[in-house]
Amino acid sequence: MSRLDPIDSAKRIVVKVGTSVLAERSGAPRMGAIHALARQLATCIRQSCEVILVSSGAIACGMASLGLARRPKELARLQACAAVGQGQLMGLYSEAFAPHHLRVAQVLLTQADLANHARARNARNTLTALLARQVVPIVNENDTVAVEEITFGDNDRLAALVASLVRADVLILLSDVDGLLHHGKVIERIDDLNHTHEAMILPTARHTTKGGMASKLAAGRIARHAGIPMVIANGHRADVVLSILEGKPVGTLIAPPARRLTSRHWWMAFRDQLLLPKGLRGHKQFAKC
Numbered sequence: 117m118s119r120l121d122p123i124d125s126a127k128r129i130v131v132k133v134g135t136s137v138l139a140e141r142s143g144a145p146r147m148g149a150i151h152a153l154a155r156q157l158a159t160c161i162r163q164s165c166e167v168i169l170v171s172s173g174a175i176a177c178g179m180a181s182l183g184l185a186r187r188p189k190e191l192a193r194l195q196a197c198a199a200v201g202q203g204q205l206m207g208l209y210s211e212a213f214a215p216h217h218l219r220v221a222q223v224l225l226t227q228a229d230l231a232n233h234a235r236a237r238n239a240r241n242t243l244t245a246l247l248a249r250q251v252v253p254i255v256n257e258n259d260t261v262a263v264e265e266i267t268f269g270d271n272d273r274l275a276a277l278v279a280s281l282v283r284a285d286v287l288i289l290l291s292d293v294d295g296l297l298h299h300g301k302v303i304e305r306i307d308d309l310n311h312t313h314e315a316m317i318l319p320t321a322r323h324t325t326k327g328g329m330a331s332k333l334a335a336g337r338i339a340r341h342a343g344i345p346m347v348i349a350n351g352h353r354a355d356v357v358l359s360i361l362e363g364k365p366v367g368t369l370i371a372p373p374a375r376r377l378t379s380r381h382w383w384m385a386f387r388d389q390l391l392l393p394k395g396l397r398g399h400k401q402f403a404k405c
Contacts, residue, residue, distance in 0.1 A: 123345055123363055126285035128247075129160060132170040132275035136292035137351030138205075139173055143180030145205075149351070151212045153290075156357040157252065158216035165361075166247040168282065170255045170275040171209070177201030198259035209254055219251045224258035230277050240281050276335035280342035287339050288360055289332050290351030295368030296329060305369045309337055336370040346370045 133153060139145055157167045175194060178201030179187065188194050202222075209220045223243065229235045246253045255278055257271065272289055279287040295302040332348050339346040347360050349367030359366045 123286050123347070123361060123369075126165065126361060128166045128168075128282060128284045129286055129288065129361070130168045130170060130275055130279040130282070130284045131157065131288045131357060132271055132290065133172065133351055134271070134289075134291045135172040135176045137290050138171070139176040139180070142185070143176040143178075145173070145177060145180075145208055147208070147212075150208050152354075153351070153357070154209070154212035154216065154218075156355060158213065158218055159358060160361065161216075161218065161250060161252075168243060168247070168253045168255060168278060168284070169209075170271050170278060171205065172256070172271045174198045174201040174205045174256055174259065177204045177208075195260045202256065202259075205256075206254065209252075213252060221246050221251050221253050223253045223255045225255060225274065225278075226258045226261065229258075230281065236281060243278075243282055270331040272331040272335040273338065276338035276342075276344075276346070279339055279344050279346075283342075284344055286361070287335070287344050287346040288357060289335065289346065289348045290356065291332070291348065292350065292352060293329070293348070294350045294353075295348050296333075303368050304365050305371060306336070307371050309333060309340065309370065333370075340370060340372045343372045345372055 131153075137146070137149055137153075153169075157169065160167050175187065175197045178197030178199065179185075181200050181204065182197060184197070188197065202224075206220065206222050213220050223239070223246075225239060229239055243253050243255075255274065257274055275289065276287060278284075295304075296306070297303070329348075336346050336348075347367045347369050349356050349360060353359070353366070356366060
């Protein structure tokens with residue numbers, strides 16, 4: 117599989133954008149970045165692509181509004197920031213997509229939603245219905261109701277699960293790094309994730325974010341097993357989404373294996389290991405799929 121295949125023929129795209137792209141260290145939104153992203157996604161939609169946006173940034177917006185310099189550690193305070201910031205973030209996206217005559221829809225999910233087969237199916241049906249009407253679903257974790265034991269913790273994994281749920285053709289993770297680095301150079305392509313790649317991870321020092329390269333590699337494993345190519349790229353780069361979809365060597369491509377798991381086998385492989393904490397594995401609420 118070349119770098120151009122199958123990314124340049126993708127028709128259903130999931131793009132995850134991190135807080136480091138959307139907000140300053142203070143939490144103040146970067147309006148230029150939000151409008152640039154909306155313009156790129158609108159271009160994709162005009163080219164007959166379906167686009168789902170998984171967006172961080174709600175907690176950062178809430179932090180800025182509440183005058184907090186550092187990301188709180190307590191779950192309740194994080195949820196308060198999210199409650200304040202989520203509406204603000206959606207307002208910014210509505211404003212950014214309006215010039216392109218596109219509407220946006222807020223879709224808030226928890227791990228429990230995706231761990232329960234019926235709720236996951238309902239989420240997929242909602243996303244599909246929105247895409248059919250050329251509405252841009254903007255997905256985030258439902259922070260205000262999630263309990264600590266079953267929070268995603270980062271939106272990279274959520275994005276990979278959503279991409280798997282809707283059988284996306286490509287997953288793009290946008291951050292403030294150019295990709296996975298080795299001795300300062302971007303690794304353009306990974307065909308088999310292993311512990312060697314984990315050893316290359318450098319720590320992050322931002323106070324408004326959680327996740328980093330470790331969570332992106334975890335997302336890559338989920339996407340690979342669903343047969344979805346994933347690209348880690350710098351969201352500050354001009355027209356980065358369009359460049360990736362044109363097959364240009366931007367960022368790090370994590371290529372899927374030749375054979376993808378069936379939906380049923382993917383569910384069996386990842387429901388317990390990635391969706392549920394040890395205390396809930398085997399619980400009757402999640403026993404049937």
